[in-house]
Amino acid sequence: MHFDVEYGGGLGDVFAQSYHNNSLNLFANLQPQDTATVFFVCANPFAGELFAYHPNRSQIAVRELGYWMVDHDAENRRLHNMPPAGSVYRLPPQAGPIVFYPSAQDLVELSRFDPRATVVVAASAGLSDRNIPHDMLEQVVDYLLATTTFTIAYTGRTFDRHGRIEQAPGSRNPRVLNLIDKLSVPGTAYLVQQCKGLVTAHSALNLLGWHEHKPQLLLYPQSVVNRHSHRRADGLMQWDQWMFGANRPNTQHTVFELFGPAHTAAFVNTLWSAHGV
Numbered sequence: 001m002h003f004d005v006e007y008g009g010g011l012g013d014v015f016a017q018s019y020h021n022n023s024l025n026l027f028a029n030l031q032p033q034d035t036a037t038v039f040f041v042c043a044n045p046f047a048g049e050l051f052a053y054h055p056n057r058s059q060i061a062v063r064e065l066g067y068w069m070v071d072h073d074a075e076n077r078r079l080h081n082m083p084p085a086g087s088v089y090r091l092p093p094q095a096g097p098i099v100f101y102p103s104a105q106d107l108v109e110l111s112r113f114d115p116r117a118t119v120v121v122a123a124s125a126g127l128s129d130r131n132i133p134h135d136m137l138e139q140v141v142d143y144l145l146a147t148t149t150f151t152i153a154y155t156g157r158t159f160d161r162h163g164r165i166e167q168a169p170g171s172r173n174p175r176v177l178n179l180i181d182k183l184s185v186p187g188t189a190y191l192v193q194q195c196k197g198l199v200t201a202h203s204a205l206n207l208l209g210w211h212e213h214k215p216q217l218l219l220y221p222q223s224v225v226n227r228h229s230h231r232r233a234d235g236l237m238q239w240d241q242w243m244f245g246a247n248r249p250n251t252q253h254t255v256f257e258l259f260g261p262a263h264t265a266a267f268v269n270t271l272w273s274a275h276g277v
Contacts, residue, residue, distance in 0.1 A: 001031075001033075001034050001035075002034070002035045002036065003026065003034070003035075003036040003037070004036070004037050004039070004082075004083040004087055005023070005026070005036060005037070005038050005039070005083075005087050005088055005091065006038075006039040006040075006041065006082065006085070006086075006087045006088060007038065007040055007041075007042065007047065007088060008039075008040065008041035008042055008067075009041075009042065009043070010042065010043050010044060010126045010204060011042065011043075011044035011046075011047055011126070011185070011204035012126075012203065012204035012205075012206070012207040012208070012242070013042075014040070014042055014044075014047050014050070014204075015189070015204060015207055015208045015211065016207055016211070016241070017088045018050070018098060019098060020088060020089060021089075021091060021092075021093040021094060022093065022094040022095065022096045022097075022098055023088050023091050023094060024050070024094075024098050024099075024100075025094035025095065025096065025098060025099060026091055026092075026094050027051065027056055027059075027060055028054075028055070028056065028099060029094060030056050030059050030060075034059060035059050035060070035061070036059065036060045036061070037060075037061045037062075037063065038051060038060060038061070038062050038063065039063050039065060039080070039082050039083075040062070040063065040064045040065060041065050041066070041067055041068065041076075042064075042067060043067040043126060044126065044157075044159070044204070045064070045159050046157050046159070046184070047064070047185060048062050048064040049184045049185040049186060050100070050185055050186055050189075052103070052184065052186070053101045053102065053103045053104075053184070054101050055101065063080070065080055073085070098211075100186040100187075100189040100190045100193065101186050102183075102184065102186050102187035102190045103184050103186070103187060105184075105187075106183050106184055106186070106187025106190070107187075109179065109182050109183060109187070110183075110187070110190070110191060110194075112177075113151045113153070113177060114151065115190075115191050115194035115195055116194050116195070116196065117149070117150050117151060117196060118150060118152070118153050118191070118194075118195045118196060119144060119148075119150045119151070119152050119153070119195065119196055119197050119198065119271065120153050120155055120191060120192055120195045120197075120198045120199070120205065120209075121137070121141070121152060121154045121155065121169075121198070121199045121200075122155055122156065122198060122199070122200040122201060122203050122204070122205035122206065123137050123154065123156070123166075123167040123199070123200075123201055124156050124164065124165065124166045124167050124201060124203065125164075125201040125202055125203040125204075126161060126164065126203065126204070127161065127162060127164060128162070128163055128164040128165060129221060129223065130201050130202050130203065130220060130221060130223075130224065131164075131165070131167060131201055132167070132200075132201050132219050132256075133256060134167060134170070136219065136256065136259055137199070138170050138171070139261075139264070140199055140217065140264050141170075141171055141176065141199075142171070143261065143264045143265070143268070144199075144264070144268065145171070145173055145175060145176070147265075147268050148268060148271060148272075150175070150196055150271065151175050151176075151177060152169075152175060152176045152177065153177045153179050153191070153195075154167070154168065154169045154176070154177065154178050154179060154180055155179050155180065155183060155188050155191070155205065156180045156181075157180070157181055157185075158181055166180045166181075168180060179191075188205070189208060192205055192208050192209055192212055192214065195214065196214075196215070196271055196274060197209075197214055197215035197216060197217075197250075197267070197270065197271045197274065198214055198215070198217070199216075199217045199219075200216055200217070200218050200219075201218075201219065201220065202218065202220040202224045202243075206218055207242070209245075210244060210245030210248070210251075213250070214250075214274075215250040215251070215267065215270040215271055215273075215274050216245075216250070216251045216252070216253070216267075217252050217253070217263060217264060218246070218251060218252070218253035219253070219254065219255075219256060219259055219263075220253070220254075220255060220256070221256055222255050222256075222257070224243070224255075225255060228240045228242050228243045229243065249270075250270045250273075252264075252266045252267045252270070
């Protein structure tokens with residue numbers, strides 16, 4: 001049997017689609033006679049790495065097509081001989097949990113510390129207006145260093161999209177690790193699966209962390225509220241699919257302007273609870 005599968009949007013969308021009916025596990029369940037073509041229409045140029053180290057890589061053709069807006073979708077589908085939109089949602093459900101396949105180099109990097117006692121920092125988003133401000137991030141990291149024993153690992157990949165940047169750590173504390181550009185996409189996802197919690201912008205790892213039910217401190221600009229929420233008829237705020245975990249008890253979140261030490265303190269409490277303390 002042959003499967004044509006499309007993943008698209010930002011990297012966070014790709015993760016969300018991977019968890020829909022555990023679609024990513026389809027590729028680990030391929031029979032010897034099965035093949036698959038995976039089309040990536042993604043704003044993140046590294047999304048195709050999800051299959052780079054896959055044990056069934058020889059059965060999977062990966063086509064990384066770049067990113068386009070909906071106005072150009074029909075012509076690009078014809079040009080690239082793609083399946084109709086929504087192919088990932090038509091796949092048969094797969095058993096969970098989701099499995100990611102890090103590279104050998106990823107495993108070397110991850111062997112240098114204990115991922116299970118690590119807070120992952122994903123301070124940069126797909127667009128720079130959602131990046132956590134540097135001074136705010138340093139306050140959070142300083143608090144974590146003072147009140148916990150966890151390793152703090154900065155993650156991310158450098159690529160150009162409207163001037164976006166990756167924020168490197170300012171602290172020289174040996175418990176603060178700079179893993180930016182050192183882990184592949186599946187290596188980073190594997191780290192999120194193992195980690196104790198995350199400090200995130202409204203980013204791909206924020207969404208991945210929610211799918212993995214990890215404690216989070218999520219910080220974002222007012223534009224995220226404007227775009228991803230609305231008031232219901234009863235006056236309560238309703239979040240959309242890109243903020244689906246915002247109301248979970250193990251998520252502390254706020255707009256940049258309202259951030260204060262109490263948010264980090266509440267996040268640390270959820271970390272210690274998750275740590276079995």
